[in-house]
Amino acid sequence: MPTGPSVPVLQVLAPDGQRNDASAEPAEAAYLAALTPQRMVAMYRDMVIIRAFDREATALQRRGELGLWVSSLGQEGAQIGSAHALSPQDYAFPAYREHGVVAACGIDPANIFAMFRGVDHGGWDTEAHRCHTYTLVVGGHVLHAVGYAMGEALAGQPDGPHGGAVIVYLGDGAMAQGDVAESLVFAASYQAPVVFFVQNNGWAISTPTEAHVRVPLARRGEGYGIPGRRVDGNDALACFAATSAALDAARSGRGPGIVEAVTYRMAPHTTADDPSRYRPASQEQAWAARDPIIRLERHLRQIGALDDVAKAAIDAQGDAAAAHARAACLALGPPSVDGLFSRVYATEHAQVAADAALWSAHRPPVGARCRPPPKPPHNLSRCPPPQARPRRIGTKPTPPPRRLGLPPHLRSAWWGRCGRRWAMRCGPTRKCW
Template sequence: MPHTTPGAPAGGPDGAPADVTPLVQLVSPTGERVVEPDNAAYRSRVDHLSAGDLRDMYRDMVLTRRFDDEATALQRQGELALYAQGRGQEAAQVGSAYALAPQDFVFPSYREHGVLHVRGIDPVDRLRMYRGQDHGGWDPAESNVHLYTLVIGSHVLHATGYAMGIQRDGLVGHGDPERDAAVITYFGDGATSQGDVSEGLVFAGVNSAPVVFFCQNNQWAISEPTSRQSPAPLYRRGEGFGVPSVRVDGNDVLACYAVTAEALERAHAGGGPTFIEAYTYRMGAHTTSDDPTRYRERAEEEYWRQRDPIDRVAALLRAEDGWDEAWAAEVDAEAEALGERLRTGVRELGAPPATAMFEHVYATEHAQVTAERAWFEQYESETGHATAGTGATR
């Protein structure tokens, strides 16, 4: 399986990354198509995409960023207890999500706002957990998207187990695009240092599980650079477990779509797992409790700001006569409407009753939980204490 094509950043102004490992790239930072012999197979996977498809990707990336900016503002206003920013990672998320089939199942970490947007998760529901209103926010069975996971790397094992389950249920290898299913799990560079990720790779590799490990290497595990996580490029981790691996330009939405489409095609056919390292950059903070100015240089941030994934799609559309000013204005208006809906919807979320903590503990009725709920309800009734949840910190 080819895993490199020319195009990785090398040299350049102060702030350029020291890591110059080649990667799959189909669109340059300035919006030109990258045509090289080694990326021909990946280019063939995007040949069918029209200018309308590119505009759809651009739209979803813009809306994802507006969601991100609005959620950050809501946290600053005290409406959310915490928020994990995803600014700069829109191409990796939207591009990979576009490759998914409806029956594929997604296991996100806590920053995959663009993936959830493409999969149709209501924007207000995506923030219920961050407001402290709900442990999750949506029904995974309705969208084939698991709830956000805050425990670093733990969901990778869940994803692998789920993939082994659909494999044993006979849902792969039929050649039927509407039946064959796969799993994709998203995690960051820091999570690759967790044992759960290694264990997931072991089980997936040994069992040829239909799972795609999508690592968004945004170069900072909170305040620790990737160089403190691994002396070798992260995609080599997958190779060590016998899992086909590829490194892709995470700011190139077409390249992310192409490599994910290939990985999912292999998984659907029964060919087993793939490890994808999307080399990107977290332009914002790790979370709203983080201050990246304490560990990052301005020159580095400026270098990546000039390689903004949304600007890259806009440049490509303009270069190929796919840009339309009226349409762009409509996208901006839609983004404004999304911001207003998010502000209104989040503020209207009521505090849940305290008894909600007894719900969804087990899949079926459990005697101990039932008894504890009954005791708690009696306590509330006898003492007159109002113990409803408080929602966000105000």
């Protein structure tokens, strides 16, 4: 948790599942009041499914089926809660850990595997799903989101067909990036309809938030003229309400907003990371008690919206999603290399065409093996295994003088004067003849 001046935190569900809307502002309270049990169950189901998917993905990485995995474990409440606030005309720019957002946008999360399996740099139909691709340069996509939002404002009237808002996902680490600072300047300057959803998960790989954040991130926008709101990021209902209110303000022309969701990255930064080198296990255990899924489950049970039968059915959906993800991952074969050339430019480029021609001239024929076939097993009867050479004692014998190729009377037309095969050394000009 950042040090410095404190800010009010929106929390609707306590860790024990008790609901209290008292900390909500009027705009947020309206969205909370309109929340039906069915909607909350839908959020719960999405969170369960994405956790099951994420666990499966980590297992696939451990089995070597994925080169890397970036786990979203523990951040399901922030991701699903905020994504449920999106309207069909809104547009999301995820960073690279937002598997819950991607799924909530209607994209089969197994699509994410393509980039982590080394098959693709990440692609789905961004326009159809209103969700941009992942961007791996931290903070690099935030400017794109602001530009997209500027375009939304330029393209249409607030109540017209293009009255959408843009939500961009970033983290506490990205808030240090210059591009994010410039994003805040541009968003404020043009009053772009964009919501900066900052998942403060406590750690930028090994750097704790408090090491580089002196004032809560919810207040980072004050100097830019952008209002901010801090929410309990493990409370899906609070994330939903605060994001809904911020998106509504953006859509209605009241400019950008920041939502800081205070959550915790329960997993390593990636599967290549080792958190035991920089954070105590007790911290993880403390945050496990605030788990977003357990919290919502307790609440749903309290209000009678979820029982063991319904929970079992949802868990089964999670298992099915994991099984589907596993099958989809294993079905992902290597991409066509020819296709790589055709996507560098939208139009023909002479250098790419030249390289593509070289590739097609040199690639192995279809069906050819990349490695030579294995050697047949050693035939002991025909060729005894080599024995260790006897250790030489004394001075090294002088080698016999090296002869340049064959003696003249044995040279045939295949040999050049230099004594080497002309076809190998001298080229077709036969200069050594």
